[in-house]
Amino acid sequence: MKMNKLFIIGSVLLIALGACEHTKKTRDGKLKVATTTGMIYDAVINIGGNQVVAQALMGPGVDPHLYKATQGDLKKLQDADLILYNGLHLEGKMGEVFEKLGRIKAVKAVSSHIEKDRFRSSELYPGTYDPHIWFDVSLWKEAVTQVHHTLVSLDSINQPIYDENAFRYLKSLDSLHLAVKNSIATIPPNQRILITAHDAFGYFGEAYDIEVKGLQGISTLSEPGLKDVADLVNMIVENKIKAVFIETSVSKKAINAVVEGCKQNGHDVQIGGSLYSDAMGAFGQFEGTYIGMVHTNVETIVSALK
Ligand SMILES: [Zn+2]
The missing domain is CATH 3.40.50.1980 (Nitrogenase molybdenum iron protein domain)
Incomplete structure (x- = not known):
């Protein structure tokens, strides 16, 4: 009986310790986020602002369909409090890594809460959905909202900041959506x-x-x-x-x-x-942001076809 009690207390302690492990944060209390694509990284820094330290595994010119996690990536993923990926099999070769890490930390697909009827079925892989959701800005807003909710769920103290950033950023995505519509309509x-x-x-x-x-x-x-x-x-x-x-x-x-x-x-x-299709331009440049990437593509398309 006594042993059982001790065992239970021990287990509770272990679970509590485990829970602390889940959100390590940096020394100055920032949430550490690792993302697969640059587009998700961009959403994280727009919503997370100064409260997060984020890094993307896939840089400019990287094809996410074929990407395999390197040893360096595994270290980054293990180190993060939160891992965000696109899902819909975009990162086709990383499923096993996400599944393993999902048992010990927060691992979320930014597409996971979007209504299925908003997805196109994939021409490449029958029975699955087209993963390129960032090309419809109104659909990408849903992914950004998922990023927002996930940050709040892990770091509720900073919710007012995340809410304000999300409100502002989603509004700029509304403007972007309209601007793209108007530009393409000139062709x-x-x-x-x-x-x-x-x-x-x-x-x-x-x-x-x-x-x-x-x-x-x-x-x-x-x-x-x-x-x-x-x-x-x-x-x-x-x-x-x-x-x-x-x-x-x-x-x-x-x-x-x-x-x-x-x-x-x-x-x-x-x-x-x-x-720019599955990767943005270089970080630090206009086309290295989500909004910049979309604008740059639209400019290229319109000036060539008009
Ligand atoms: Zn692709």
Whole structure:
């Protein structure tokens, strides 16, 4: 009996100690947050402000679909009070890491509380959803709200600060959403076709009324790839599309085949520039923020297609 009692007290103590372990915070009391993508990192610093110390695992030009956690990442993840990731299988190779760490600390997908009917089903992976939710600003607001609620749940003392930051930042996202809508609307409707490297822009197309075609199927230039090139060339020539866009991840070969094919059919299509898709620009620059990344993309698209 006595042993049992001791055991229970011991267990309670252990649990209490464990709970303290969960929010280590920095020495000056700041919450330590690790994120996968730069977009989530940007949401965290906008909502968390001076109350958090955040770091992103995936920098500029990194493809989250293929990303594997390095030893250095594991250290950062173990060190954090909170881990935030996109979810919807964007970080396809990190599921096991999140599952393991989720048993000992707060690990949250920023997409986890969004109503399923707001997601597009994924063309790449049947039965799953398109993870590129940051391309519809109104949808990304839901992810930002999730970041807000998670910070409050772990650090309720600073709730007034988080609430105020969230109110202000969500308002600037409303303005951004409207600005993107208005900009894309200046492209003549018959020119409003966005041809890009992979299928990241589906939400963008739906939210801002621009047709999106992915080059992904032709990136290897295999036999069926050549037919895709021909179909795409016909589409571009027929619609007199002015430009196609590259992303850092696309093979130049595929783009050049399309441009060349159009030329042979008497139509000059330009490479309209490079778009930020699954990673933002360099931290510290305008395109290294979420708002800056969206603005920069829209400027590139509008000036090439208008
Ligand atoms: Zn992607």
